[in-house]
Amino acid sequence: MVNVHTDEFDVYYESHGEGPALVLLHGGGGNHAAWWQQIPHFSAKYRVLTLDLPGFGLSKVNNGVYDTALHPAAIEAVLDDAGVERAFMVSQSLGGYGLLKYATTHPSRVAGVIVTSTLGPIGDEISELNKIGRQAVSHLSVADFLLTKEFREKQPEKVGLFFQLGSFNETGPGRPIRMKNALIGSVAVQELREAIEAGMHVTILEGGADVMVYPPAYARLRELLPEANVQLVEGAPHSDYWENPDRFNSVVDEILDRVYPA
Template identity: 30%
Template sequence: MPFAKAANGVRLAYQTAGRGPALVLLAGQANNHHWWDGIREDFESRYQTVTLDWRGTGDSDKPDEPYSTTGFADDVIAVLDDLGVDRAAVYGTSMGGRVAQWLGARHAERVRALILGCTSPGGRHGIERGPEIRQSLIDPDPATARQALLELMYTPEWLAHNAGPFHTLGDPDMPAYAKRRHLMASNRHDAWDALPDIASPTLIVHGTEDRFNPAANAPLLAERIPGARTRLIPGARHAYFEEFRSVAGPLVLDFLDETHH
């Protein structure tokens, strides 16, 4: 497996598949590249998909030091540099969408198109999940907390017909300190002032029933990012890209085709 090296020497595992222009797929908080299992194939006939294991996850190094969404964006650039990719389309979901905001704002010359999925500008302008949601995720019974997370990710209908395995519930092998570092990085994200600097064509995608990262964040992002367009997926929860892949995949591909130049 290839590794890129971050500026401070941290080794970052990354994965590529498919052929064509580069499409970077960014996973959610405390997850590794498996977040995209079963989905990246939708893009591989036309794009070279690039994923990475965030620092703290998967096969990447796991230093016990502060992480940040700006730092994660620098890690993505290190991977692109290692691959020799000058410009890529970037599709970030959840915390990956927070990281993607920084890529679009601070590394505009490297991003030819941007897709922000189920994400938030963060900070005092971002709309947080409700206290009852936060409480359900820290239930002392691990099985109850896991079920709460599953129901935030997927609809009851989908869960009734899909037994898993589920790749969006966190990297099971992550050390506890790294999970805390990821949580802090996500919580401290605030790209509000930088969003107007995004120059790439931008698509914002969100499920209408997302309570994990409320759908009310989509119009906030759209108002701040010049020319951004928004597509809401009716009935979808946080993992819209998986459960509603028959809708979300073509949406993203059409946008990428339209903006490819």
């Protein structure tokens, strides 16, 4: 449990287990504690690093202005402080913005990425298609897009825990301070292609039951970037890591085994 201090922010992170480094980057409704169903599983084989992005959980921004533009620097600060030269990174929703920006600008430090629940940081045609998809669900409440109705009805305890955990954040969905997102559409498809050519594994997961998913955007990404693994996970909602941890962990395991074979 460590706090990293810079001129711009203080970032809290934790390290669990030993082995190749695996960084888990939370979404807008979470923080480091959101991964409580993943840490015991993955720390048996990997050194799992979880962090609070600036403005979430125990991480603070010194000038009080929250922007995803700070996230790549926060990731690097944690890697440096933890003494990690190269890591595999997994993101959920909002965490994908800082992850893809950092990965494409520092490919030598990123063995691979799994981006779940968002195409938001990808530019070019994907950005325009993603806007169409977001507009189609703009009427939904925060609860409606973060957790499925069935899950909210059947597991009220875990629903309550989800939103209690989010209440520790200063910014994010439903929180009092609005966050800017300068990284929307900031990563060109060609940048991803170049990172893959440099040896970085790229998987982008399409949740089959994610209300935020616009299938034509994923279909077009498959055409534009055949070098990447753009993988459909049948039945997966926006917060599959929370609602269906066994499935989420299994999908991630299968991809990690490609990068770190036994």
